[in-house]
Amino acid sequence: MNDRAALDLLVAHGPLTRTRIGELTGLSKPTASQLLNRLESAGLVRTTGSQGGRPGPNAVLYEIEPGAAHVAALAVGHSGISAAVCDITGAVLGACRVEAEAVAEDVRHRTAQLVAEAVDGALHRAGLGRDDLHSVVIGTPGALDRQTGELRYAPHLPGWHSRTLLADLADVLGTPVVIENDVNLAAIAEQYEGAAQDHDDYVLTWLDEGVGAAIVLGGRLLRGATGGAGEIGYMPLPGAPLARGGVRDWAGADAGGGFQSLVSAPAVRDLAGGLPLTEALADAAVRDETARRLATGLAAVVAVVDPELVVLSGSVAQAGGEALRERVEAELTGLALPRPLLRVSDIDGDPILTGALRTALTQARDTVFDTT
Numbered sequence: 207m208n209d210r211a212a213l214d215l216l217v218a219h220g221p222l223t224r225t226r227i228g229e230l231t232g233l234s235k236p237t238a239s240q241l242l243n244r245l246e247s248a249g250l251v252r253t254t255g256s257q258g259g260r261p262g263p264n265a266v267l268y269e270i271e272p273g274a275a276h277v278a279a280l281a282v283g284h285s286g287i288s289a290a291v292c293d294i295t296g297a298v299l300g301a302c303r304v305e306a307e308a309v310a311e312d313v314r315h316r317t318a319q320l321v322a323e324a325v326d327g328a329l330h331r332a333g334l335g336r337d338d339l340h341s342v343v344i345g346t347p348g349a350l351d352r353q354t355g356e357l358r359y360a361p362h363l364p365g366w367h368s369r370t371l372l373a374d375l376a377d378v379l380g381t382p383v384v385i386e387n388d389v390n391l392a393a394i395a396e397q398y399e400g401a402a403q404d405h406d407d408y409v410l411t412w413l414d415e416g417v418g419a420a421i422v423l424g425g426r427l428l429r430g431a432t433g434g435a436g437e438i439g440y441m442p443l444p445g446a447p448l449a450r451g452g453v454r455d456w457a458g459a460d461a462g463g464g465f466q467s468l469v470s471a472p473a474v475r476d477l478a479g480g481l482p483l484t485e486a487l488a489d490a491a492v493r494d495e496t497a498r499r500l501a502t503g504l505a506a507v508v509a510v511v512d513p514e515l516v517v518l519s520g521s522v523a524q525a526g527g528e529a530l531r532e533r534v535e536a537e538l539t540g541l542a543l544p545r546p547l548l549r550v551s552d553i554d555g556d557p558i559l560t561g562a563l564r565t566a567l568t569q570a571r572d573t574v575f576d577t578t
Contacts, residue, residue, distance in 0.1 A: 209577040216270045221254050223265040250274050270295050275340040275574045278325050279562030282346040284362045289324035291332045302327025317365035318378040339381045343566040345388040345558040349433030359437050390427055391561030392519055393420030398564050401517045401549040409513045414520035417466035439466035468499040471521050483525035501537030512544050519551035
């Protein structure tokens with residue numbers, strides 16, 4: 207327990223002296239010295255210079271050994287795969303983007319090949335190989351049914367619906383793979399370094415080419431029986447065609463309809479006569495109608511979940527910005543519902559990739575930092 211406490215402190219604060227680690231953990235100087243010697247011998251910490259400015263000898267600084275483990279994260283979309291590799295401290299060492307061209311034959315094999323190309327590209331830029339990887343987390347649209355192994359709610363990803371998907375990917379990469387819903391990962395990114403840092407009960411609403419949500423209650427992601435909690439894109443609403451077909455049908459055919467037919471990026475562009483998103487949402491009439499539609503869907507979510515915060519993320523939210531947020535807030539005002547805080551995501555870069563890296567790091571640290 208003392209080892210893990212010290213390692214977590216070094217992750218959170220960066221280099222620390224033996225004295226400071228003792229102060230933060232409550233350990234005596236001899237115990238802190240034994241702890242650091244043990245962690246240094248295990249290859250988990252290293253010395254990194256010294257701290258001066260005080261009477262007596264300069265104090266040695268200790269930091270996490272960056273090479274103790276490496277992880278990979280991937281964000282999968284209909285147009286391609288982005289990958290990043292980082293060390294155990296969270297420093298990104300390499301990144302790669304692979305475009306997903308249409309493939310007529312053996313789509314399943316090509317899916318694993320594309321994942322391998324993205325990971326290998328990021329590893330190459332980092333000066334690493336597959337043997338250096340400790341864990342891999344992949345963010346995809348839809349949800350992986352833990353009972354059947356099928357990826358559901360993602361009809362636009364051919365080749366990703368095999369029941370042996372996890373095994374296929376683990377086999378080609380040579381390391382265990384975790385597949386997580388992309389919106390859930392975006393919510394994790396918000397919790398670590400975004401708009402939800404101070405909140406345990408919040409909903410992240412993803413407004414992009416598709417629409418979804420991640421629901422966090424008591425600091426824990428709500429997943430549902432088949433992993434489909436938060437798939438609000440299929441939610442029936444007035445003015446939207448119903449998303450027809452069973453859940454199994456949605457894994458292989460476009461169900462259409464539902465909330466996403468009103469507020470997704472294509473829906474907003476259609477509302478503006480085909481204009482790009484930024485131009486579309488600069489138009490007051492388009493912005494007001496989008497806000498009205500969005501508020502209608504959010505009201506249904508708020509009525510059931512009662513979050514203290516709703517975060518708007520994705521390309522529609524970024525294009526609409528604060529002006530769209532204000533209009534949505536105005537539409538929600540006066541409804542007989544709790545009124546949560548409403549914020550636009552301020553994550554730098556790809557929130558899905560950020561969340562995947564955070565998840566992979568948490569898994570790796572739980573294993574690597576266990577000195578028992």
